Amino acid sequence: MSEPLLKLDRISTGYGDLTVLRDIFLTVAAGEVLCITGRNGVGKTTLMRLISGVLPPQSGSIAMNGQDIAPLEPHARQHIGLSYAPQDSVTFAPLTLRENLTLHHKDHSLDRYQGLFRRFPRIEERLGQVAGTLSGGERKILAFCRVMAEGGSLLCLDEPTEGVQPENISHMAEEIRAAAEAGRGIVVVEQNLSLIEQAADRVIVIDHGEIVHQTRNGPDMRAEILEKLKV
């Protein structure tokens, strides 16, 4: 059996002496979209910070393609193919959109974004503008474009649809599906059920720092999640 793209084994983490996530086990295979959902403040973003390397684990192991990545800092994880869009401060506010999209590519070329620009023409229209002038949703789209075109094998998106218009959410879902078809693994923290329904293969529900439910995308999924979230 080949190693999963990403594997967290009994990971606990938190801030200082507080433990926010306890004994998390999860895997993501290449070509799979895993959505993580749950109420606010239950540790979803903490999990993403852990995967991206911003936050070190307190215990447990984290591996990408079988390689232990716990000691790697975020930039080193990016170099081995992990692309990450955080939840807050998703852009470099004083930089132009062009700079935001190209600064980490040696060739400074926007070619890799052409497909995404067709989906999200607002971004291309405003390339010369400073990212700080964008609305919250537009910033999310900018970050989404950056991650999708980064060329990583594992894409991590933290609440990509926050503040984004419904039609663009569908575009995002299509892009995510296309990336999965192309063999990339995708982890999305999301509260928006329509994106989850359109994009997810599997869904994990987190509550109080623990995984409380796992399910595959299907007709019953929405009801299951809502039940777990107690709405």
Place this chain on the structure above:
Amino acid sequence: MQEAIVFSLNVSYGIISLALLVLGLAIIFGLLGVLNMAHGELVAIGAYTAWAVQSAGLPLLLALPVAAVAAGAIGWLMEITIIRHLYRRPFDTLLATWGISILLREAIKLCFGLEYKSVIEPVGGSITILGADYPTYRIWLMVAVVLGFVGLFLWYRRSHAGTRVRAMVANPMLASAVGIETAKLARRAFVLGAASAGLAGCLMAPLIRIDPYMGVDYLLSSFFVLVVGGLGSLQGVFIGSGVIGGAETAASTILGGTGGYVTVLVISILFLWLKPGGLYARR
């Protein structure tokens, strides 16, 4: 008329030389959030380098690279041994760099003694501008500094490396997430700041008093410029230098040296009280 020209040249010189001296502190504080208390001693090291090169009978131009390398090397040593462990502990950084400033000062005393040193201007004489005579070296210095600032500004705004630095300053976490090795970039920025402090000291050496205790004056005036101008932008450095340099020149003319110092200090305290972000707040 002549007096007016000399006066305005004096004010320009005051502002420009101050901006030159502030630059190193502004780079390190603006980019890394570290208030380098040893800034003044790095300036002093640049000045002593100029003196050493000149007394060895070598051309003063040679002192420029030597000063930059010497101060940069000390900055590099500071960064890898001490500063990088303290980036998230601003209080300890303040103390540690304060300790380093004492260490450097004592080392300077040990190597060069307590007495004043002076450096002879490499280009003497004066140039006549609109009928007013002004020392040639100061004119050259002003031109060089302004050109240097323009170059630095363009590099920061336009170059690829400059963009990455701006990205790191704006959002260090995201910079790291997009693959920028922020620790390495931070070290380079620190070395750059230290080297520019050394360079400033070397350029100013013919015009200032050189002694082991000179550092603290430059630390404080640089700090005032940052408080007034706002932390960490080149525009802020110039605006702050304008306010502080202008106020000090004007007040010293009217009230004498101590009066000038009081004025600058009061302005800075008022800024901290009423406009803590400075005139050109970045964030």
Place this chain on the structure above:
Amino acid sequence: MRAADALLLPVFALLALVPFSFGDFTAYQLSLFILYGIVGQGIALCWGRVGILPLGQAMFFGLGAYLGGGALIWAEGNWALLLPCLVLAILLPALLAGLVALVVFRRQTGSGPFFSLITLALSMLTYQIALTASDLTGGFNGLTGIPPLPGTDPWGNLYWVILGTLLVTTLGTTWVLRAPIGTLWSAVAQNEARLSFLGYNVAGLKALAFAGSAALAALAGALYASQQGIVSPQTLGYVLSGELLIWTAVGGRQTVLGPVVGAILIGFLSSELRDGFALWEVLLAAIFIGVVLLMPQGLGGLAKPLLDKLSRNRETPARDVIIPLSDAPSQPDLSFSDVEVTMGSVHILRGLSFDMKDPGLHCVIGPNGAGKTSSFNALSGLLPVSRGAIHWNGRDVTGRLPHQVARLGIARKLQVPMIFHDLSVADHLNIANWAQNLTVRDALRPVGFRRRNEMMDELFTLFPFLRDEQKTAGALSLGHRQMLEFAMSVMNKPTLVLLDEPCAGLSKLETTEMTSAIARMRERFGISALIVEHDFSVVETLSDHIYVLHQGQLLAEGTLDQIRANADVQAVYAGGSK
């Protein structure tokens, strides 16, 4: 702190033996180092306790020395003239220090480098003045021919005066640090924001500490003038300031006697080594850097575990005092009119208007980024309001500082629990209590009082873990931290408490505990609450009235059923999980 008691007797016994064992010259040298040590005690008070670092402390030492020296010359041995002048020589520098700190800290939270550099600059300035105003100060040569205190001899009995002064400052500092004011100073170092939300004027607390440290420095300075007979500008300078800091750091900034030990130790080493060993000063700077990096507690930190073993821990019990709750009006009257908040180019609140005039539990909901927390921040003075106004009981409260808002009866609990990490649960409850009931006399008495009334009884019933009063807050779980902070917020029966996601990160059981506590406070004490909440199960239990925010504006308000039926609200939450 108790550990220091064990050290007191042997240290002072040793110091008292010095003139007999080592002769008058050594005692003379020692008395100078003791004076520096007293300045160090003041630095330690600011730096080790409150967390503000004065870099120009020699300035107050020098001011005390010049003023004291001038007084000694002028009074010509007449105690009646001398005494008031000496008092002034101590009070004036303290007053100056307090003023400077108030000005610098009023709008600066945290204790960043600004304050430190301003103190350094002031010390440079006074040095300049002392050099140039030679008519007054004797200029470069200094103030000379100062007579010693009447009836003393610098080479003889003045030593006993100085040693006595050290005993007084040591006991005095220890006393004050054990009093409520000492606890408050520790709290400043750990969480300024929490203190201001309780209604404490943090800038004032810091200014008080700095003034106290300046008074210690000036006292030592005045004695220095008497001991040395000459005061030169160097006593004000930044070189001495730096040395004072090194002695304090090496001796231990969190102990009362540490700085004195540091000053004596390094003082004698320096006088031995300075001339013979060229590298001594460089080595000393290196030692200082090493202490900062590796041994932040200095020698005091090394000695502490040993002393803890020696000293028995005698906890002085606090008095239980029954203080009735205030009869503050429980009718909230809050209104936001067209409030705008802008950060850079981002509009956070875009003309938010709502009224809250009914007592009860009110929830604020809305998607992320709707401006819920920002509206709280605008109200409690954390965010500048660029347009519009906020009224409370008919008064315009826009732009007040956090502690001023708190004193109006608007308490606040933040989303991430804000606690004083190293302080005990008892300290937390006390600090919240003192916020409204502390007289100056009580603030300076080490035996604190604990309030007992129906509120405290209720809190102990709701949150039994609070009974374990000696536990440090850092050892509490996230849930207990949330509850502790909630208990602090409601302690003084505010009219309104702002709760920002009070149940974030809590387990189901804890969520129930928290919600019933909020309801109980409303029921029994009439405390109204404005609650930001995402968890609809909480909203269902708690809300009498709901405000829905969207993009920095009020989208809708009403009862839960009205909100559920509202088409705009449904549109905003469309596709969402809630």
